[in-house]
Amino acid sequence: MKNKVFNSFDEAVADIPDGASIMVGGFGPPGLPQNLLGALIRQGATDLTIITNRGDQTNAKANTGHLVELRRVKKVYCAFSASPHPSQASVFEELTESGEMEAELMPQGTLVERMRAAASGIGAFYTQASVGTELAIDKETRVIDGKTYVLEFPLHADYAFIRADTSDTFGNLQYDLTQRNFNPVMAMAAKTTLVEIEGEIIEVGGMDPNNVHTPGIFVDRVIKIPPAPEGLWTLPSDRNS
Amino acid sequence: MTTADKKPLDRQTMCSRLAMEFEDGWIANLGAGMPTLCSNYDFKDKDIIYQSENGLIGYGPLAKEGEEHPNLVNAGVQYVTLRPGSAIVNHADSFTVIRGGYVNVTVLGSYEVAENGDFANWKTSGRKGGGIGGAMDLAVGAQRVWIAMEHVTRDGKPRLLKRCALPVTAVGVVQRVVTDLGLFDVTPEGFLMREIAPGYTPEEVQAVTEARLIISPDLKPLQVT
Numbered sequence: 001m002k003n004k005v006f007n008s009f010d011e012a013v014a015d016i017p018d019g020a021s022i023m024v025g026g027f028g029p030p031g032l033p034q035n036l037l038g039a040l041i042r043q044g045a046t047d048l049t050i051i052t053n054r055g056d057q058t059n060a061k062a063n064t065g066h067l068v069e070l071r072r073v074k075k076v077y078c079a080f081s082a083s084p085h086p087s088q089a090s091v092f093e094e095l096t097e098s099g100e101m102e103a104e105l106m107p108q109g110t111l112v113e114r115m116r117a118a119a120s121g122i123g124a125f126y127t128q129a130s131v132g133t134e135l136a137i138d139k140e141t142r143v144i145d146g147k148t149y150v151l152e153f154p155l156h157a158d159y160a161f162i163r164a165d166t167s168d169t170f171g172n173l174q175y176d177l178t179q180r181n182f183n184p185v186m187a188m189a190a191k192t193t194l195v196e197i198e199g200e201i202i203e204v205g206g207m208d209p210n211n212v213h214t215p216g217i218f219v220d221r222v223i224k225i226p227p228a229p230e231g232l233w234t235l236p237s238d239r240n241s
Numbered sequence: 242m243t244t245a246d247k248k249p250l251d252r253q254t255m256c257s258r259l260a261m262e263f264e265d266g267w268i269a270n271l272g273a274g275m276p277t278l279c280s281n282y283d284f285k286d287k288d289i290i291y292q293s294e295n296g297l298i299g300y301g302p303l304a305k306e307g308e309e310h311p312n313l314v315n316a317g318v319q320y321v322t323l324r325p326g327s328a329i330v331n332h333a334d335s336f337t338v339i340r341g342g343y344v345n346v347t348v349l350g351s352y353e354v355a356e357n358g359d360f361a362n363w364k365t366s367g368r369k370g371g372g373i374g375g376a377m378d379l380a381v382g383a384q385r386v387w388i389a390m391e392h393v394t395r396d397g398k399p400r401l402l403k404r405c406a407l408p409v410t411a412v413g414v415v416q417r418v419v420t421d422l423g424l425f426d427v428t429p430e431g432f433l434m435r436e437i438a439p440g441y442t443p444e445e446v447q448a449v450t451e452a453r454l455i456i457s458p459d460l461k462p463l464q465v466t
Contacts, residue, residue: 027295027332028318029311054372082370097369105371108294109336109378116333128381129340132359132412135377165312177312177329181295184331213331236309236320 001170001204004222009039012194012221016040016159021049023115023190024064025162027181029234033161035196035225038062038232040161046072051115051157053108053182054080056092061232068092073101077155079108106135110152112185118154119188126151160190164214165199171219172204172212180213187218194221198233247440249421250463255389257282257465258436259348259419267345268292268338270379273317275389276348282465291315292344294375296335299327316375339375340382347383349376351390353405356431356452358415360388361407371408380411392420392449399451401425401432422446424463431455436463 006012013036016022022040026032041062050064055076058065067073069091081103082093095101106114107129117125126149130136140151162183165176173195175183187193201224225231250258252275260282263269268290271277280291280302290299294316301322304310309320330338338344351362360380364371380386393399401418418425423446424436433455437446439462447454 027316028314030295030314031312079374080372082364082368082372084365084372086365086368093368093370103370105373107373107377108332108375109340109382112332112336127340129377131381132409133377134408177310177323178295178297178314179312180329180331182332185333233311235311236304 001216003169004171004216004220005169005201006221006223009035009196009223010042012036012223013039013043016043016045018045019047020045020159021051021157023157023160023182023186024050024052025160025181025183025186027053027178029060030177031163031175031179031181031183032060032063032234033163033194033196034060034062034232034234035223036161036194037064037067041066041070048073049075049077051077051155053111054078055103056081056083056090058090060234065090065092068095068101071095071100075102075104077104077106077111079106079111081105106130111155112182114152114155115182115185115189118156119185122154124151124153155189157190158192160186160193162186162193163196163198165197166207167195167197167201167219167222168204168207168216169201169222170204171195171216171222172207173214173216173219174207174211175213184214187214192220193218195219195223197222197224249392250438251421253278253281254463254465255419255421256348258424258463259387259389259417260284261465263287263289263346266290268343270294270339270344270347270383272347272349272376274350276350277317277319279348292338294332294335294339296330296332297321297327298330298338299324301327336375336378339378342382342384344379344383346385346387347379348387348389349379351388351400351410352407353400353402354388354390354415354418354427355402355405356427357404358413358427359405359409360411360415361405362410364408366407373410376410380414385416386414387417387419388415389419392422392446397449399449402451422449425454428455433457434460436461438463
């Protein structure tokens with residue numbers, strides 16, 4: 001089977017062009033692809049579209065918020081686009097307020113379902129989330145069995161950046177605890193999926209098929225995170241940094 | 242009663258009052274911030290299954306400092322622990338739990354609640370952006386939507402309103418509200434005040450409430466038991 005192992009993060013992101021759309025996984029530190037983001041920051045691609053839970057954060061060594069601060073992002077699809085208090089306003093918020101960058105905000109369940117629809121060849125779906133809110137103002141609605149639903153369309157992307165625990169050389173993946181979050185859905189939804197691996201990259205045949213969380217057919221490039229300081233890790237003790 | 246007895250309820254009392262009504266075996270989703278205090282209530286032999294947007298089903302208490310697992314957080318990105326019988330799913334499946342109606346109760350924070358059951362908790366006035374997270378999904382998917390919030394804003398403005406002034410999170414879904422002044426049910430006629438902070442009179446609570454309160458004939462002091 002094809003060997004998808006890349007030896008460096010810089011090599012893995014080298015071909016990502018300006019204008020690319022990228023899904024960025026993770027929920028809090030678990031599953032956040034910091035090493036791929038770090039390499040993309042070094043690589044220089046700009047005019048990016050990012051699809052992620054929240055795009056304003058810089059509370060990791062490399063996060064979507066850093067790309068935003070570098071003015072390299074034109075649009076973000078997300079479930080959080082502002083902090084609860086204006087006093088904590090981020091560069092993300094300044095850029096969206098000024099119109100320099102666009103943010104499309106949606107319910108988190110809609111965000112993941114739109115990616116799942118893209119992954120599964122579903123043309124659109126109806127959901128009750130956001131009915132009656134300002135998010136649904138220009139959207140098509142339909143009453144089904146007496147309940148109002150709003151029509152939502154798939155979210156596709158050129159690339160997905162995710163993090164997992166273990167991979168084999170073909171890209172079959174296992175996640176550790178809540179590292180899983182958006183990552184399996186993004187792996188299926190994007191055209192090209194890049195995965196940074198916290199644990200081991202093992203030989204094909206070494207992973208029990210019963211315990212594969214993301215099949216390797218959805219994965220294109222796997223890279224082992226080197227030990228710190230070269231590799232970017234987030235530890236609980238970093239929580240205040 | 243002396244004035245020394247009269248003070249707004251503290252946040253733990255507010256959340257414990259809601260938690261008292263959780264039933265054995267319920268799946269509960271607690272919003273970030275104040276609502277997480279519901280889990281501090283002593284449920285005795287009641288078994289409550291906490292569910293979190295990021296795919297955790299059945300998690301336990303917060304991890305002790307130094308014992309955190311780097312890949313185990315709840316929706317508030319707090320390091321938590323697992324209980325025997327817990328499960329972890331991906332985000333799409335996690336929102337199946339939420340949107341599919343499997344969550345028995347969600348307790349959320351809010352800026353405003355209206356007497357028609359609308360609430361607003363994702364966007365403050367005058368800003369383009371906001372933070373929705375899973376709130377709109379929980380609001381339409383959970384079997385019960387309960388709110389824990391202070392009765393008035395920092396500027397003393399009412400939060401229990403006739404209609405929400407801020408952009409709403411969902412329409413007509415809130416069933417129960419606890420504030421630092423009492424416990425309220427949303428009924429077809431409006432807010433029914435069932436319990437009141439000890440030392441307060443219904444008139445005093447009404448004075449800081451925009452919506453008209455219906456006072457329960459069985460009005461009791463709010464107490465955690």
